[in-house]
């Protein structure tokens with residue numbers, strides 16, 4: 579029997595969603611077959627095996643929408659929930675719920691298989707793990723709850739087997755040698771965006787958009803130039819930091835991950851441009867692909 583299906587991972591920023599996907603996919607995600615973007619899913623990775631194919635889609639970290647952009651992002655989240663065969667809701671060992679209670683409501687009502695992963699249990703005691711498992715099982719009685727450590731690969735075999743057991747019987751959706759449907763450029767911009775999310779606070783992450791302007795592969799190095807769009811001049815100053823220090827360190831951290839991903843030396847140029855209030859303008863949101871044309 580062959581099983582196949584779409585799995586959406588949802589959770590607050592920083593709980594460990596990407597770590598889980600990377601570890602489940604292993605090294606495989608480092609080989610990319612560029613392919614046209616689908617609008618149905620925000621695909622991150624496809625894990626294929628003789629007997630199954632799991633199509634993972636990572637969602638933007640769940641936040642409470644304050645702007646048009648955030649609306650569009652949360653719309654992606656709701657859309658991928660609708661299209662999934664299994665939803666993985668990841669929390670970490672703090673007891674924080676999703677930042678958007680509308681999505682919590684949807685999760686409670688949704689008539690789908692849901693798996694709740696309590697991640698980062700390496701950071702807490704055994705008693706705490708039990709108390710967390712009780713806490714979440716009471717909140718979401720219909721969900722299967724599993725404690726894991728994505729970083730230490732603890733309980734991931736169990737996660738994988740559980741995922742497979744929830745997938746419908748179906749032929750594969752994608753050729754088995756395809757690992758993602760996103761372009762290399764897209765993934766590069768996501769790596770930088772992720773670093774911005776981790777390094778800056780308040781509205782900065784949500785006011786920034788990364789666009790890869792050029793991508794040139796040479797014999798020994800890949801030259802990548804990106805523009806980071808922000809909404810206001812004051813945000814540009816924050817991104818750059820004192821004497822450029824923040825931008826330099828953003829660049830090094832991003833370059834390190836991009837090099838790991840592309841398995842080649844990378845030159846990364848980051849330039850910042852102000853595009854006034856882009857987040858509130860439909861035309862700009864379309865340009866960046868957040869709203870369908």
Ligand code: GDP
Nearest residue numbers: 591592593594595596597697698727728729730
């Ligand atoms: P995402 O924003 O949900 O995709 O989170 P990431 O996968 O980027 O992880 C955020 C941070 O948590 C990183 O520093 C990870 O190394 C760390 N992290 C992820 N999983 C674990 C875990 O199981 N244990 C610990 N201690 N840290 C983890």
Ligand code: MG
Nearest residue numbers: 595596597772
């Ligand atoms: Mg992530």
